Amino acid sequence: MTRTIAVTGAAGQIGYSLLFRLAAGFVYGDEPIRLRLLEIPQAMQALEGVVMELDDCAFTQLEAVEITDDPATAFDGVDAALLIGSMPRKKGMERADLLQKNGEIFSTQGRALENAAGHVKVVVTGNPANTNALIASHHAPDIPKTQFTALTRLDHNRALSQLAAKATEVTGEPVQVQDLERVAIWGNHSATQYPDISHARLTGRPLAEVIGDEAWVADEFVPTVAKRGAAIIAARGASSAASAAHATLEHLRDWEHGSNGGWVSMAVHSQGEYDVPAGLVSSFPVVCADGGYEIVTGLEVDAFSRKHIDTSVAELQAERETAQELGVL
Numbered sequence: 037m038t039r040t041i042a043v044t045g046a047a048g049q050i051g052y053s054l055l056f057r058l059a060a061g062f063v064y065g066d067e068p069i070r071l072r073l074l075e076i077p078q079a080m081q082a083l084e085g086v087v088m089e090l091d092d093c094a095f096t097q098l099e100a101v102e103i104t105d106d107p108a109t110a111f112d113g114v115d116a117a118l119l120i121g122s123m124p125r126k127k128g129m130e131r132a133d134l135l136q137k138n139g140e141i142f143s144t145q146g147r148a149l150e151n152a153a154g155h156v157k158v159v160v161t162g163n164p165a166n167t168n169a170l171i172a173s174h175h176a177p178d179i180p181k182t183q184f185t186a187l188t189r190l191d192h193n194r195a196l197s198q199l200a201a202k203a204t205e206v207t208g209e210p211v212q213v214q215d216l217e218r219v220a221i222w223g224n225h226s227a228t229q230y231p232d233i234s235h236a237r238l239t240g241r242p243l244a245e246v247i248g249d250e251a252w253v254a255d256e257f258v259p260t261v262a263k264r265g266a267a268i269i270a271a272r273g274a275s276s277a278a279s280a281a282h283a284t285l286e287h288l289r290d291w292e293h294g295s296n297g298g299w300v301s302m303a304v305h306s307q308g309e310y311d312v313p314a315g316l317v318s319s320f321p322v323v324c325a326d327g328g329y330e331i332v333t334g335l336e337v338d339a340f341s342r343k344h345i346d347t348s349v350a351e352l353q354a355e356r357e358t359a360q361e362l363g364v365l
């Protein structure tokens with residue numbers, strides 16, 4: 037079966053990091069794919085250049101590449117849609133500042149997604165990702181809400197990397213990210229997000245016990261992960277791109293093929309789990325299997341976690357209200 041994958045903002049920096057790895061089989065292996073690339077009219081020439089480079093790679097599993105500036109054409113019959121195209125945050129901007137600019141884009145694209153295959157998997161990377169996913173989903177009422185997700189896998193990966201480094205320092209042994217389990221991101225993909233290690237394990241042992249330093253967790257780990265996006269903008273003068281592309285592909289790969297019982301973080305529609313108000317798109321620990329995902333249930337939420345989750349969820353509620361005031365929700 038040949039899958040058709042739509043990628044928006046395909047001429048942007050994340051697009052440029054993502055398309056070649058997608059075409060080389062990172063998500064679908066040897067299975068053939070078709071790409072449908074969406075851009076705004078002003079970027080179509082640059083997009084043609086990207087297509088020339090895709091052609092020049094002679095990828096064996098890439099059957100076709102189509103480009104368009106029309107969302108309805110882009111999403112027609114697609115199996116997956118990676119919604120990356122939007123305006124990125126610049127120095128000094130908060131993600132909420134982007135809502136006005138990007139809300140309209142995701143309303144239009146939500147409506148156009150009704151042309152997609154009934155089983156379409158939607159991954160929103162463009163910021164503010166959680167609320168953009170909510171907006172797109174709102175405008176595509178015929179598509180089940182579970183099929184709209186937003187990216188917090190980058191935050192998840194950032195957390196894993198910080199934790200592996202700390203565990204290496206504390207234990208004096210090399211700790212790899214794959215030695216860590218049950219790490220989770222909750223809430224919004226923003227500076228209020230909550231990277232949670234209260235359930236995490238290092239080769240079976242409670243990670244918090246191995247680290248043994250609550251102050252480090254509260255004062256260094258949580259803010260470092262939550263503000264990593266801004267740190268990269270400050271250092272690079274542009275927002276993260278290669279790591280965001282990688283995380284987007286891992287999100288889709290695990291959703292398609294499963295996470296082998298392991299926890300990953302995805303922002304998904306809440307149905308009231310863990311007292312996150314129903315209808316918000318919020319990050320949770322999930323396990324992916326059989327082409328779907330399930331929020332991990334039955335976790336104890338300690339007071340520290342509750343405080344952080346509530347703060348981030350309050351921000352999501354405020355974004356939802358802003359979107360409603362702007363008329364995009």
Ligand SMILES: NC(=O)c1ccc[n+]([C@@H]2O[C@H](COP(=O)([O-])OP(=O)(O)OC[C@H]3O[C@@H](n4cnc5c(N)ncnc54)[C@H](O)[C@@H]3O)[C@@H](O)[C@H]2O)c1
Pocket residue numbers: 044045046047048049050051074075076079120121122123124125141160161162163164165187188190191225275276277280
């Ligand atoms: N969720 C995450 O973890 C995460 C991480 C990094 C970046 N981001 C976000 O991803 C988005 C893209 O980042 P980037 O660095 O690739 O930006 P970029 O400016 O390099 O590229 C964005 C592209 O989107 C295109 N675009 C704009 N409006 C469009 C529309 N209506 N339809 C189709 N394409 C459109 C632009 O022409 C541009 O080519 C930004 O919102 C950024 O903040 C999210």
Ligand SMILES: O=C(O)C[C@H](O)C(=O)O
Pocket residue numbers: 124125163190264265266268275276280
């Ligand atoms: O922080 C940003 O604006 C970019 C992106 O969301 C990131 O987390 O790197």
